[in-house]
Amino acid sequence: MIKGIKICGVSDMETLKFIINHPKHPQFVGFITNYKKSKRFVEYKTLRKLTSIKSKKVEFVSVLVKPTDYILEKIKNLNFNYYQLYNVDPKRTKFIKNKYKKKIISSLTVENKNHFDKYKLYEKISDIILFDGKGYEKSVGFDHKLLKNLPKSIKFMVAGNISINNIPMIKNKDYIIDLSGSLENKKGEKDINKIDKFLRKVNFL
Numbered sequence: 001m002i003k004g005i006k007i008c009g010v011s012d013m014e015t016l017k018f019i020i021n022h023p024k025h026p027q028f029v030g031f032i033t034n035y036k037k038s039k040r041f042v043e044y045k046t047l048r049k050l051t052s053i054k055s056k057k058v059e060f061v062s063v064l065v066k067p068t069d070y071i072l073e074k075i076k077n078l079n080f081n082y083y084q085l086y087n088v089d090p091k092r093t094k095f096i097k098n099k100y101k102k103k104i105i106s107s108l109t110v111e112n113k114n115h116f117d118k119y120k121l122y123e124k125i126s127d128i129i130l131f132d133g134k135g136y137e138k139s140v141g142f143d144h145k146l147l148k149n150l151p152k153s154i155k156f157m158v159a160g161n162i163s164i165n166n167i168p169m170i171k172n173k174d175y176i177i178d179l180s181g182s183l184e185n186k187k188g189e190k191d192i193n194k195i196d197k198f199l200r201k202v203n204f205l
Contacts (some may be wrong), residue, residue, distance in 0.1 A: 002202060004176040006030055006157060007183060007195065008063065009040030013050060015190045020055045024199040027176070030061040030084060034071045039188045040180065044074065051079040061105065064088075067096075076100055084130065090121045103127040105157065116146045123154055130178065133160030147175070164198045177202075 008030030010016050019029055031047060032040045042050065051060055059081035064071070066087040084105040085093055097104045106126040110116050110133060119129045131147065150156060156175050163182035183198060185191040 001174070002177055003155075003174055004028065004157075005199070005202060006061065006176060006178040007180070007190075008032075008061070008159070008178055009038070009180040009184075010050070010190060011040055011042045011046070012190070013053075015192060015195070016050055016053060018192050019195060020053065020058050022196065022199055024202075025057055026199065028059050028061050028082070028178075030063050030178070030180075033062045033064050033075060034067055035063070035065040035086075047075070048078060054079075072096065072100060082127070090125055093122065094125050097125065105130050107132055109133065110146065110160075113146060119150075119154070119156075128155050128157050128176070130157040130159060132158075132178070147173075164194075164201055 005026035006028035007019060007026050009032055010019065010029050011031070016029065019025060031042050031050060032038045033042065033047065035041055060079055061082040061084050062075060062078070062080040063084045064086065067085070080102060082103045082105050083096060083100070084107055085096065086107045086109070088096070088106070093104060093106060096102070104126045105128040106119075106122040107130040108115065108118050108122075110131050116131065119131075122129060144158065147156075147158065157178050158175050159178035159180075162177050162179050179198070183190055183194045185194075
């Protein structure tokens with residue numbers, strides 16, 4: 001059974017409130033905090049408003065690509081439960097976790113087994129390991145067969161080209177799934193109807 005759901009790339013209040021108040025709400029919502037190349041990037045002023053919403057049911061995740069000390073200091077008082085870190089080495093990951101007292105999702109972009117095995121450097125530091133395809137916001141997939149050899153002790157999340165169409169293939173997997181692009185319309189905006197359909201479908205299985 002799927003262990004949880006993260007909807008990433010939320011950038012407007014209407015969508016956030018819909019997700020939080022959904023009867024089958026996900027466990028996590030992610031906000032693109034400093035990666036300006038992403039169409040889902042959220043400016044600080046908007047980010048502050050979005051994270052001011054109180055929710056005991058859904059945990060907020062700040063998605064950060066190689067964050068500088070400046071951005072970490074700027075967001076330190078925002079209502080984030082997790083920092084999801086891309087391109088951050090284990091030493092700096094530990095520093096960020098200890099200094100800012102946040103739970104950590106270490107994101108590893110995977111193309112082959114060598115990339116995949118890097119999780120061993122993070123498993124004692126991170127609260128969750130995320131295995132993602134190359135391309136960040138482009139939702140590129142990877143070979144999920146690599147997940148078979150993971151030790152049971154690791155809490156992990158999987159992203160990369162996951163949609164409502166392939167839920168039947170992963171419904172019995174014991175990990176968290178992370179979605180973004182597959183829940184958007186042709187304009188690249190989050191689609192409430194797609195989100196509703198997905199949340200009801202995945203909870204039904």
